[in-house]
Amino acid sequence: MQQTTDTILMIRPVAFRMNEQTAVNNYFQEDLDLKNNEINAKAQKEFDAFVSKLKAVGVNVIVAHDDKDLDTPDSIFPNNWVSFHENGDVALYPMFAENRRKERREEVLDLLESNGFVIKNIVDYTSAEDEGYFLEGTGSILLDRVNSKAYCALSPRADEDLFIEFCEDFEYTPIVFTANQTVDGQRLPIYHTNVMMCLGEGFAVICLESIDDKKERKTVIKHLKEDGREIIAISEKQMHQFAGNMLQVKGFGNKPYLVMSKAAHECLSASQIASIEKHCEILSSSLETIETCGGGSARCMMAEVFLPKQ
Structure with missing residues (x-):
């Protein structure tokens, strides 16, 4: 199994705006005073x-x-509704916001097939929406593909039973915890795991201070260390600049890059950057409008494609 891929799916927006349906528990979204x-x-x-x-x-x-x-104002974040796996499986996920459910489109899968990728089987969890349970793809689930482990911070958008079911279906060991952020003086669940944590080859960028439960924090650290990952800790303030929302990808000659937004890059300290650059080069791009209105950043915009090719 590979941890990183050189192929990603991205959706170019046509009606992007602040989604009122997701703002109820995505505390990263802000209203821009623009049409x-x-x-x-x-x-x-x-x-x-x-x-x-x-x-x-x-x-x-x-x-x-x-x-x-x-x-579909949030269609720019496809990693929440779909994931693509090396064995040819495609997983479809139940979404919290009703207007996000329309993002799941067959044409997107057809496009991958027309690019020579093989889809053998669709694993569909979307019926859980009818019961009010959600699990928003690789927003909710962080996959350590090499060590067959999956990390999930529980929230209104990440149901524990559904996560366990996913892990059974895809043969991952589940690592469950809760990650919080301070909102108006209250500790509330962070809506997606991939906002506070990123898994790369040989390292993890993680906001440990968001895991309030000491035992849960210890468990997460133990798993990362036993798999030989260097832990690069970020603060909650840095997490708010989307420093946890990063993805490692491969470019020419399998060269690895850690992809993040300009805001995330600029908030990192010199020592954090040095730690990352021991593993790979940083690639950043300005995503100011997308981050402010959408409450998601670079990682959310990229759905990794691990499917086999014809």
């Missing part, structure tokens, strides 16, 4: 510049276009 069409135009500009940077270093980016008729 929706201006917000979308800015987001498209950021998206295109980001894709260009990835392609320039040799990352294979497959861009699908959003459908204007669906009114």
